[in-house]
Amino acid sequence: LEQEKTNGIQVILEELQPYDIAEIYVMLSEEQRPKFLDVLETEQQASLIEEIDRDEQLELVEQINVNDLGEVLDLMDNDDLAHLLDEVTPDVKEQYLSGMTTEESTAVQKLMEYEAETAGRIMTNRYVWIPEQYTVRETVDKLKIFAELAESINYIYVINNEKQLMGVVSYRDLILAEMDEKIEDIMFSRVISVPVEMDQEEVASIIERYDFLAIPVVEENNVLVGIITVDDIIDVVIQEANEDIEKLSATGKSIDFDTKVWIASYRRLPWLVLLLFVGLISGSIISQFEETLQKVVALSFFMPLISGMTGNTGTQSLAVVVRGIVGQEMNKAVVTRLILREFGVGALIGITCSILLFIIAYVWQGSLVLSFVVSSSLVFTLIIGTLAGTIIPLLLSKLKVDPAIASGPLITTLNDILSLLIYFKIATVFLHHLL
Amino acid sequence: LEQEKTNGIQVILEELQPYDIAEIYVMLSEEQRPKFLDVLETEQQASLIEEIDRDEQLELVEQINVNDLGEVLDLMDNDDLAHLLDEVTPDVKEQYLSGMTTEESTAVQKLMEYEAETAGRIMTNRYVWIPEQYTVRETVDKLKIFAELAESINYIYVINNEKQLMGVVSYRDLILAEMDEKIEDIMFSRVISVPVEMDQEEVASIIERYDFLAIPVVEENNVLVGIITVDDIIDVVIQEANEDIEKLSATGKSIDFDTKVWIASYRRLPWLVLLLFVGLISGSIISQFEETLQKVVALSFFMPLISGMTGNTGTQSLAVVVRGIVGQEMNKAVVTRLILREFGVGALIGITCSILLFIIAYVWQGSLVLSFVVSSSLVFTLIIGTLAGTIIPLLLSKLKVDPAIASGPLITTLNDILSLLIYFKIATVFLHHLL
Numbered sequence: 001l002e003q004e005k006t007n008g009i010q011v012i013l014e015e016l017q018p019y020d021i022a023e024i025y026v027m028l029s030e031e032q033r034p035k036f037l038d039v040l041e042t043e044q045q046a047s048l049i050e051e052i053d054r055d056e057q058l059e060l061v062e063q064i065n066v067n068d069l070g071e072v073l074d075l076m077d078n079d080d081l082a083h084l085l086d087e088v089t090p091d092v093k094e095q096y097l098s099g100m101t102t103e104e105s106t107a108v109q110k111l112m113e114y115e116a117e118t119a120g121r122i123m124t125n126r127y128v129w130i131p132e133q134y135t136v137r138e139t140v141d142k143l144k145i146f147a148e149l150a151e152s153i154n155y156i157y158v159i160n161n162e163k164q165l166m167g168v169v170s171y172r173d174l175i176l177a178e179m180d181e182k183i184e185d186i187m188f189s190r191v192i193s194v195p196v197e198m199d200q201e202e203v204a205s206i207i208e209r210y211d212f213l214a215i216p217v218v219e220e221n222n223v224l225v226g227i228i229t230v231d232d233i234i235d236v237v238i239q240e241a242n243e244d245i246e247k248l249s250a251t252g253k254s255i256d257f258d259t260k261v262w263i264a265s266y267r268r269l270p271w272l273v274l275l276l277f278v279g280l281i282s283g284s285i286i287s288q289f290e291e292t293l294q295k296v297v298a299l300s301f302f303m304p305l306i307s308g309m310t311g312n313t314g315t316q317s318l319a320v321v322v323r324g325i326v327g328q329e330m331n332k333a334v335v336t337r338l339i340l341r342e343f344g345v346g347a348l349i350g351i352t353c354s355i356l357l358f359i360i361a362y363v364w365q366g367s368l369v370l371s372f373v374v375s376s377s378l379v380f381t382l383i384i385g386t387l388a389g390t391i392i393p394l395l396l397s398k399l400k401v402d403p404a405i406a407s408g409p410l411i412t413t414l415n416d417i418l419s420l421l422i423y424f425k426i427a428t429v430f431l432h433h434l435l
Numbered sequence: 436l437e438q439e440k441t442n443g444i445q446v447i448l449e450e451l452q453p454y455d456i457a458e459i460y461v462m463l464s465e466e467q468r469p470k471f472l473d474v475l476e477t478e479q480q481a482s483l484i485e486e487i488d489r490d491e492q493l494e495l496v497e498q499i500n501v502n503d504l505g506e507v508l509d510l511m512d513n514d515d516l517a518h519l520l521d522e523v524t525p526d527v528k529e530q531y532l533s534g535m536t537t538e539e540s541t542a543v544q545k546l547m548e549y550e551a552e553t554a555g556r557i558m559t560n561r562y563v564w565i566p567e568q569y570t571v572r573e574t575v576d577k578l579k580i581f582a583e584l585a586e587s588i589n590y591i592y593v594i595n596n597e598k599q600l601m602g603v604v605s606y607r608d609l610i611l612a613e614m615d616e617k618i619e620d621i622m623f624s625r626v627i628s629v630p631v632e633m634d635q636e637e638v639a640s641i642i643e644r645y646d647f648l649a650i651p652v653v654e655e656n657n658v659l660v661g662i663i664t665v666d667d668i669i670d671v672v673i674q675e676a677n678e679d680i681e682k683l684s685a686t687g688k689s690i691d692f693d694t695k696v697w698i699a700s701y702r703r704l705p706w707l708v709l710l711l712f713v714g715l716i717s718g719s720i721i722s723q724f725e726e727t728l729q730k731v732v733a734l735s736f737f738m739p740l741i742s743g744m745t746g747n748t749g750t751q752s753l754a755v756v757v758r759g760i761v762g763q764e765m766n767k768a769v770v771t772r773l774i775l776r777e778f779g780v781g782a783l784i785g786i787t788c789s790i791l792l793f794i795i796a797y798v799w800q801g802s803l804v805l806s807f808v809v810s811s812s813l814v815f816t817l818i819i820g821t822l823a824g825t826i827i828p829l830l831l832s833k834l835k836v837d838p839a840i841a842s843g844p845l846i847t848t849l850n851d852i853l854s855l856l857i858y859f860k861i862a863t864v865f866l867h868h869l870l
Contacts, residue, residue, distance in 0.1 A: 176583070237676070248754070248843070
């Protein structure tokens with residue numbers, strides 16, 4: 001009876017996508033999960049692992065029968081498996097690898113040698129390759145054998161005896177060709193490939209440009225070592241966009257709707273504490289101009305406006321740089337042109353806003369000198385704020401410093417400090433006119 | 436001789452990808468472009484149009500020989516063509532459509548009836564469909580005919596006499612099946628499809644979850660009307676990420692490295708001018724507490740710190756909501772849980788930061804009362820700032836207001852105002868102790 005029930009469940013599960021199976025698994029209680037796992041086929045277990053979150057992956061792997069584990073890990077995509085193995089202790093990693101076939105464990109260990117976020121790290125070895133001498137018929141026969149196992153069969157890669165990538169044949173080409181034609185004659189030989197060490201973001205922008213479903217990855221000498229498929233690229237695009245947004249809002253590591261209170265707080269706190277100290281610098285600048293401020297309290301009315309607008313123009317520039325820097329060759333000409341452009345933008349918006357502010361300040365406070373101090377400060381602070389938001393991230397990326405440092409709040413707070421300095425300096429110069 | 440040269444160029448061009456041809460075209464001078472266009476085949480012209488920017492598209496289309504234009508437009512993907520036709524006057528649109536085949540012009544006009552950013556707008560009609568009764572052999576034969584024309588041949592869609600979607604067969608299935616098998620027997624019938632009116636961002640998250648290469652689009656009654664391919668989804672993901680970033684940095688319409696000074700300024704100005712006026716509100720709040728401030732100038736030292744941190748915690752929350760709101764069903768339970776979570780986060784970071792600030796303020800200014808005023812204000816402002824950054828975007832999305840309004844700078848500036856109000860209220864209450 002138990003067996004029949006299991007069979008019934010398996011029939012249902014076979015109709016489901018891996019994502020749906022993962023959704024069911026996540027909803028189950030701690031006690032139900034092992035039973036559910038037992039019902040799954042080895043292949044389903046492998047794709048289930050690929051679909052769930054890192055924390056749950058580790059839990060799940062521990063629940064799988066030790067004898068089956070090697071087989072399950074063999075069936076996992078190498079890039080996903082590498083991510084998983086990164087999280088466990090060397091001992092456990094050794095144990096997991098020992099259960100796998102030599103071929104698969106060598107492949108995943110090789111993958112783990114590449115740096116994080118490079119092409120080598122997200123590629124898969126589940127592609128179909130053929131020697132140059134094959135005919136269409138031989139190719140189709142090989143494809144039949146590998147169709148189930150390969151992650152992508154849209155392109156079949158043609159290699160020579162040295163494993164060098166010589167060409168590519170698409171499924172479309174095979175359909176249209178005669179069975180006796182030689183692959184050499186129908187293959188496309190100007191293959192676009194990426195080197196193993198290329199940054200994943202660059203790979204993404206190449207795939208996006210060319211609308212490829214997969215791209216081959218080569219080592220030096222054009223030796224084919226793997227392919228990157230478009231579904232992994234979507235994940236890369238989302239991941240990189242999230243990183244950019246975290247950079248602009250300084251949330252640090254990602255927080256979503258399900259993150260627990262204390263974890264979300266813990267991830268947000270470091271930045272806020274840092275900003276607290278930077279805010280104290282602003283405070284100490286103001287304290288240095290205590291006398292000026294005491295004499296003309298009205299100066300303080302315009303403080304939030306000036307520092308707020310300067311901070312914002314900096315964030316706007318930062319957003320342009322952060323989004324634009326990828327896939328752009330950042331040579332001297334590009335950088336110079338960008339800085340000049342942003343200088344122009346800063347000047348143009350600075351002049352426009354300060355004319356407006358001059359009129360409003362005069363109507364509000366009735367002092368020509370005060371209006372002049374406030375509006376002339378705004379021109380300078382907006383130009384400097386725009387340039388800071390442009391140059392600082394460029395500099396950090398040039399110095400290969402973790403660009404997360406050039407985050408929105410930091411630019412904002414830095415611009416706060418700069419704008420207060422400029423504002424009070426100008427005010428102090430004109431102080432005797434203000435009294 | 437001229438003819439031979441043209442043939443030579445064509446041989447080179449045939450080896451290039453559409454993106455590369457577009458790169459060459461963009462680099463050519465105004466005079467060279469028409470000559471280059473003449474060398475291109477109709478198909479190459481069509482894919483060239485798809486690859487270049489909107490402004491250049493319109494220029495290019497005008498340069499194409501009027502007799503060829505219809506054919507070129509016929510060959511373009513419908514979603515790209517619809518975008519193009521959106522930009523021209525009704526007269527020109529009429530003229531372009533009249534040159535096309537009835538079938539293609541009807542299809543593109545139908546596409547244009549769907550709302551922007553929905554599944555219907557990004558789908559293509561270049562898919563392969565077969566009736567249920569087909570055998571594998573008949574399917575492969577049909578595939579041979581349509582392989583060149585179809586945008587995606589990874590999946591073949593099975594429909595009944597009412598054009599309802601009954602199942603899907605992948606290229607993989609065809610390879611593994613016997614030629615005489617019936618499609619009905621090998622097809623997968625639990626097809627995941629999306630309705631025409633679904634938001635493109637939701638479509639993207641479905642494709643991302645299931646790692647599909649294409650997804651069918653259906654009208655009511657499950658009638659198949661098109662498919663959405665993964666390359667369009669990558670564009671959607673990038674576009675939506677850019678929109679989120681524009682939202683957080685209030686750059687308005689997108690600005691990249693090549694945007695001209697005056698256009699970039701024009702796009703950034705509206706927000707800055709709005710922020711100028713909002714900044715004046717902050718100013719007028721401070722001016723209402725002029726007396727308090729005049730008596731205790733030290734209060735102004737902590738203004739940038741308090742408003743800066745409140746602004747930042749709001750932006751952090753905003754980033755979480757903006758990124759998380761997509762693909763999430765925003766029912767009461769989810770919203771309540773999120774608001775409670777953010778309240779907890781606000782309280783936790785508020786208490787932590789204010790303890791720190793209490794100590795620092797006391798060491799710096801030596802006044803217990805001032806330290807108490809400053810640090811207790813920070814608790815309140817951080818909680819309120821966190822909630823504002825959460826609730827305002829949720830509310831706006833509920834009210835279906837253009838969510839761009841809930842941008843980072845607006846939350847920041849609003850939090851500025853709130854934090855100043857709280858700070859000075861508390862300070863005024865304790866004023867007699869501060870003197």
